[in-house]
Amino acid sequence: DQQVKQNSPSLSVQEGRISILNCDYTNSMFDYFLWYKKYPAEGPTFLISISSIKDKNEDGRFTVFLNKSAKHLSLHIVPSQPGDSAVYFCAASALVSGNTPLVFGKGTRLSVIA
Amino acid sequence: NAGVTQTPKFRILKIGQSMTLQCTQDMNHNYMYWYRQDPGMGLKLIYYSVGAGITDKGEVPNGYNVSRSTTEDFPLRLELAAPSQTSVYFCASSYSRVGEKLFFGSGTQLSVL
Secondary structure, eight states, X not given: OOSEEOOOSEEEEETTSOEEEEEEEOOXXXXXXXXXXXXXXXXXXXXXXXETTOSEEEETTXXXXXXXXXXXXXXEESSOOGGGOEEEXXXXXXXXXXXXXXXXXXXXXXXXXX | OOOEEEEOSEEEEOTTOOEEEEEEESSOOSEXXXXXXXXXXXXXXXXXEEETTEEEEOSOOTTEEEOXXXXXXXXXXXXXXXXXXXXXXXXXXXXXXXXXXXXXXXXXXXXXX
């Protein structure tokens, strides 16, 4: 049973517009959430994170929103650039409560069209 | 600073062969992990280690073995390769606790034919 779900396998966005990637989770013990970015033939690289005590975290063009009651988080990229084209993985763990390893979603492939 | 280094980058095995995927990190991280990624799937945890001499199973440990004799190295052993083990394997490390941000290597693409 998937604990972290990314229901959109792919997303296409025009350059300069907003990209919104979504992630849902089922385990109510999760208290730490991350987004990773992956280019072909490379390992995933950390993008941004949020703990469950916050509902928003911003880093430059990237913002992550957390809705604990809906068990939903989203990554907003504004403005989108061609270099943002990659696979984005959502991940979660019970960092404070359980010290569990990260659990990953299946990923969403973002294509930013110039 | 090399970070997490994995070797080899690519390997083709015949069914029943064995091999070791090497992973080393130079960040003095206590925690190390092995994940596999199948096409269209997320990363699934195979094994992890919280320090030298201590390892634990993840979600998909069958067919694999690990050891952790030093802080730096965390090799993954496939004893009898099977086609189901065709995947991309990622080694990762974290600094102070399980479940925090991971630093990944560039991966090993393994095909079992």
